[in-house]
Amino acid sequence: MGNREDLMAGAKRCLYEKGYGRTTARDIATASGVSLAAIGYHFGSKDALLNAAMIEAIGEMGASLGEVVVAANQVSEDPEERFAAVWEGLRDVFVEHRGLWAAQFEALAQAAHAPELAQAFAGAQKEGRLGLSALFQGLPVVVDSEEEEVRGAFYQTLLAGYAAQWLAAPDLAPSGQDFLRGLRLVSGSVLNPG
Numbered sequence: 001m002g003n004r005e006d007l008m009a010g011a012k013r014c015l016y017e018k019g020y021g022r023t024t025a026r027d028i029a030t031a032s033g034v035s036l037a038a039i040g041y042h043f044g045s046k047d048a049l050l051n052a053a054m055i056e057a058i059g060e061m062g063a064s065l066g067e068v069v070v071a072a073n074q075v076s077e078d079p080e081e082r083f084a085a086v087w088e089g090l091r092d093v094f095v096e097h098r099g100l101w102a103a104q105f106e107a108l109a110q111a112a113h114a115p116e117l118a119q120a121f122a123g124a125q126k127e128g129r130l131g132l133s134a135l136f137q138g139l140p141v142v143v144d145s146e147e148e149e150v151r152g153a154f155y156q157t158l159l160a161g162y163a164a165q166w167l168a169a170p171d172l173a174p175s176g177q178d179f180l181r182g183l184r185l186v187s188g189s190v191l192n193p194g
Contacts, residue, residue, distance in 0.1 A: 010030075010031035010032025011028045011052075014050075016100055017099060019103045020103045020104075020106040028046065028050075047116060051120040052120075054100075055123075055124055058104070064093045065090070065135055066135055068092070071085070073138040083179065087179040089176075091166070104163075105164065108121065128156060129149050129152030130142055132156055162179075
């Protein structure tokens with residue numbers, strides 16, 4: 001690998017181990033085995049590097065999410081069973097990527113004061129929603145439409161809420177069956193009130 005790739009790998013390692021706010025340029029340089037000056041040369045700033053590393057790491061985590069969905073789609077032909085299986089499988093993804101989930105929440109809290117970070121998250125938002133829509137439907141891709149973006153936003157909201165609950169108290173995070181039951185209860189009271 002070259003210096004740029006080493007810096008990216010080091011920054012991702014720091015995100016997982018130290019989080020977004022506590023990672024310094026020196027931490028990244030040490031983790032990557034590259035000089036401090038290389039950060040400015042290749043990325044312009046530590047923040048630009050961390051933002052790029054965050055987006056790349058989220059993409060890698062997306063691949064893990066995809067594997068969970070593929071496995072869930074093989075569990076059964078029944079959409080309800082597949083839905084529950086996805087949420088059960090996500091627990092392993094949360095364990096594997098715990099540091100990244102924590103860093104994302106940390107970074108989101110700082111985004112209001114860091115326009116470049118807010119812009120990086122906003123830029124990845126639509127792509128993430130379309131990707132989640134495709135994943136949860138067991139499709140390789142979906143058409144870029146308002147319907148698919150809304151579907152993806154729904155899954156994105158569930159996923160972020162699940163991540164927050166899991167980070168706070170893993171033993172109290174809902175199971176796949178809890179998700180399915182909640183979906184039935186909410187859709188029944190919203191779509192079929194009375």
